[in-house]
Amino acid sequence: METYKYSKGPALMARAEKVIPKGIYGHLGATYLIPNEAYPLFSERTQGAYFWDVDGNKFLDYMCGFGPNILGYNDPDVDAAVMEQMKKENCSTKPTEKLIELAELMVDTVDMADWAMFCKNGGDVTSLALLIARAATGRRKVILVKGSYHGVSPWMQSPGPGHGGIGPEDLTDNIYVDWNNADQVEQAIRDNPGQIACFMSTPYWHPVSVDNQMPADGYWQKIRNLCTSNGIVLTIDDVRCGFRMDAAGSDKYFGFKADLMCFCKSLANGWTISALCGADALKDAAKSVFYTGSYWLAAVPFAAATACISKIKRVNAVQHMKGIGEKFTKGLVEVAKSHGHKLVASGHPSMFFIRHVMEDQQTALPFHRAFIAECVKRGVYLTSFHNMFTCYAMTDKDVEFSLAVADEAYRELAKNFKVN
Ligand SMILES: Cc1ncc(COP(=O)(O)O)c(C=O)c1O
Known part of the structure; x- marks a missing residue:
């Protein structure tokens, strides 16, 4: 060869x-x-x-664009929906009905979802999730799992080589725990009474360069209970795993229910869109935040996502x-x-x-x-x-x-x- x-x-x-x-x-x-x-x-x-x-x-x-390629590049069904929408409009002064169509599909598909909001990148929705958690709780701090990746906003990075411009002051509200360690989460809650807005984690641990780890038996149930009993918003970053393990959400796959779920990579087979899904209890908090972008309500990616999710489900x-x-x-x-x-x-x-x-x-x-x-x-x-x-x-x-x-x-x- x-x-x-x-x-x-x-x-x-x-x-x-x-x-x-x-x-x-x-x-x-x-x-x-x-x-x-x-x-x-x-x-x-x-x-x-x-x-x-x-x-x-x-x-x-086998990198699939680092995740967005889920159905296959240039998938005919997604691209047909894109072409059809392109003939009508993409980015204008008003959103189209495609926005609502996709939100309805997300609510129908994702088990925990009562509502959906859309942005462009994964980091947009992980940041939005934290904003909503803070608005809902009136608290600042977030518990994160060491070695996890949630995007490139300063609060998601760690200072050091290759992370120019980031300082410890960007991370003052972050508390880091080890993966699969509910005891550390419990301790962090005890050490910061009434201060933790959010626990954010991927559904299983997929950092770079080390073996990826599934949740231990009972781990997610313990975390769910800790969050519920302490008024903490449980956010699952499903940006990478979403629609790859279970179209109804990776929390469903592992047998629990998140309060907020972040989706991105596999949502539209490469067309630019991310989604935050939430439970009804957080709808008012979601209404209270200001969050937008020049292209966020453009119609073509909504058409692509609707076609993509429908096909993921149709063909299993x-x-x-x-x-x-x-x-x-x-x-x-x-x-x-x-x-x-x-x-x-x-x-x-x-x-x-x-x-x-x-x-x-x-x-x-x-x-x-x-x-x-x-x-x-x-x-x-x-x-x-x-x-x-x-x-x-x-x-x-x-x-x-x-x-x-x-x-x-x-x-x-x-x-x-x-x-x-
Ligand atoms: C788990 C997870 N969260 C968030 C992100 C950030 O997504 P984006 O690069 O679209 O901002 C990524 C990207 O790789 C990711 O894998």
Whole structure:
């Protein structure tokens, strides 16, 4: 199998760096893509489960745009709804009926939802959730889980390298606890009586670079009870997991009911929209906040989201994505074993994280990065630091192709991998 070459990509990067700080900034940038030269830099077109880079290389995309690609790139049903709405209008002085249609669909689909509001990015709705929690409780503080990501507003970041402009004063209202540790949450509530507005967390723990962790038995029920008995707003950040584990919400999947739920990535198959869903008890607080943006009530993304959610439910995309993720991760563990390696997969199968385990952990990370790089250079786009995603457009044939590539990647490493 020929490995991919990149020439136009690096040339575009040089051009970009002249006029854009870092060339590509944020999560689509190259900071974590090690070794850099194994990865494509710019994409040119997409279809289904695939993207093609500017050098014409074709990739089976297990990053799915970091989540928005849920049905398959250029999904015909979503794009037809988009084209139909585009002929009428997009961004005007008044919202269209599409706004209400989508809110009704969210309320029908998401188990805990009595109402919905819409923004553009995940960070817009996690910030909105905190604002509403503060308005509802008259309190300031928020309990967050260490290592979790909720977006880029200063209060969601941590000061340090790569986080310019953020200082400790941005985080004065934050209290951090470990994942799966209800005792720490209880202690934080005791230490800050009558001051905590919100407990915000993803439904399970999916930080970068470490095994993802499911909630322990009874964890969410304990957190639910603590929040209820202390008047704290329980907010689930379902920006990444939403519609990938259960279309009715990840709180439903884990058997509890959140007060606020944040959605984004999979809502509209890549069209720009995020959503906050809430319980009736918080409707007045939601009415009391001022929150808006130039494009937030534009009609096309509402049409896209309505078509996307309807199709996810109609075709049972959740089940399909889980099946593909299970086949791929189980297959990968077997292929690794056949080459004498141990690979572990964690997280929900449709949002899996993988890593290699070795006696010498110093070697495990460079080996893992080298393995991923060999897969990428052969057309299976994975990353070594982040969880990956499956989408509805992926097929069993795609999984077979991926496993054949993994097999070849191990052969290549057996010949050439050296620890520096
Ligand atoms: C769990 C979670 N919350 C919030 C965000 C922020 O979303 P956005 O980048 O759209 O602001 C992300 C983005 O990756 C996320 O994964």
